[in-house]
Amino acid sequence: MSGNTVTQPNSASCTPSRAARELGLKRGEFDLGVNLGHIRTVPDEGGGGLRVTRTEIDRLHAEDGFPGTLKQRVEAVGTKDGAALMAVPLGRFTRLARLGVVVPVRFYLNRYRAVVWLYLAEELRQFAADENNAPLLRGRTSAGLRQQLAEGLDLRPRTWRGRHLGFLRRRASDHPWACAAAVASQLDAVQIAEIVQDPYERAHLNRFRPSPPAHGAPGSPAAHLAESLSMARDPGEIGWLRADLAQAVDEARALQPAPRPTPGHGRPAPGPAPMEAREPTHPTLPTAAEQSPTESEEPGCSRGLLSRLLRRSA
Numbered sequence: 001m002s003g004n005t006v007t008q009p010n011s012a013s014c015t016p017s018r019a020a021r022e023l024g025l026k027r028g029e030f031d032l033g034v035n036l037g038h039i040r041t042v043p044d045e046g047g048g049g050l051r052v053t054r055t056e057i058d059r060l061h062a063e064d065g066f067p068g069t070l071k072q073r074v075e076a077v078g079t080k081d082g083a084a085l086m087a088v089p090l091g092r093f094t095r096l097a098r099l100g101v102v103v104p105v106r107f108y109l110n111r112y113r114a115v116v117w118l119y120l121a122e123e124l125r126q127f128a129a130d131e132n133n134a135p136l137l138r139g140r141t142s143a144g145l146r147q148q149l150a151e152g153l154d155l156r157p158r159t160w161r162g163r164h165l166g167f168l169r170r171r172a173s174d175h176p177w178a179c180a181a182a183v184a185s186q187l188d189a190v191q192i193a194e195i196v197q198d199p200y201e202r203a204h205l206n207r208f209r210p211s212p213p214a215h216g217a218p219g220s221p222a223a224h225l226a227e228s229l230s231m232a233r234d235p236g237e238i239g240w241l242r243a244d245l246a247q248a249v250d251e252a253r254a255l256q257p258a259p260r261p262t263p264g265h266g267r268p269a270p271g272p273a274p275m276e277a278r279e280p281t282h283p284t285l286p287t288a289a290e291q292s293p294t295e296s297e298e299p300g301c302s303r304g305l306l307s308r309l310l311r312r313s314a
Contacts, residue, residue, distance in 0.1 A: 012053060013052060013053045014051060015051060019052035019056075022057055025067075029075075032076060034171075035170070035171075038073055072121070075121040075122065076105055076121065077119055078119075081121075082102070082121075085121060092137070097119075098155060098156060099153070100156075100158070100159045103159040104118060105118060105160075107160060109215050109216070113221060117160070158234060161229075161230065161237075164213075164230070165183065165186060168182035168210055176256055177204060177205060177207075179251075180205055180245060180251075181205050181206070183248050184205055185212070186230060187232060188231060192245070194242075195242055212229075
């Protein structure tokens with residue numbers, strides 16, 4: 001087994017919604033637990049996503065302090081509660097997040113379509129308890145960093161994308177093309193086409209491309225905003241992802257080449273023959289010796305028919 005996905009599903013398993021209820025978690029907490037590797041899943045044999053075995057649920061129930069310890073590991077808090085956990089002013093916490101010192105684990109859009117970042121409470125507690133971080137929590141921010149913040153520096157989207165990519169890779173760890181598709185999910189179509197130039201490989205890659213986190217109805221402004229947050233924007237980030245995608249595709253190509261049409265199938269139908277090679281579209285006229293008497297009557301075909309009709313009526 002690799003990552004947090006078991007490759008051989010247990011016959012006794014349940015859906016994520018059912019598993020979340022049995023574990024005393026909200027669905028968002030359950031999904032976070034899966035992403036963090038605290039809850040192991042198996043693939044649905046019917047192709048319907050992921051499932052959780054009864055063995056895994058029993059394992060979690062048997063842990064010391066269940067369900068409190070599990071809920072504590074998946075607790076995510078916003079900026080206000082995060083600042084309180086770290087015993088710092090709200091403004092300092094926001095600066096630390098914008099500088100990439102603390103990394104969001106999730107986000108959601110409020111009713112005004114503003115992005116609300118969430119952080120793992122357990123990580124914030126550990127950060128605050130480490131004396132090596134005291135200067136960041138209580139010291140003065142350097143002039144250089146203050147200048148960058150004043151110019152609009154905000155690394156929260158980028159640091160979240162890095163963490164989310166780690167989640168996607170963990171889920172796809174057993175399939176090389178799915179691993180490559182996880183990287184491709186943060187690049188636009190033009191970038192992907194430049195790296196993966198073979199159309200069959202690109203089509204195969206897209207089969208495994210994960211969707212961005214769902215927010216709002218498909219095609220809605222909220223969905224577009226969530227998708228934009230999932231796409232790399234910084235040139236340095238794009239360059240790193242391009243190099244990572246090229247390496248991942250090379251590895252996938254070596255381990256499992258993309259499927260291609262079998263010889264003799266999938267070829268385009270041949271075009272029309274050149275004009276000089278085409279068969280004539282009208283029949284060849286017979287010679288006089290080949291013509292029947294009826295055919296040799298020059299416009300007499302109609303007169304012969306009239307004569308026969310008159311004889312019948314007589």
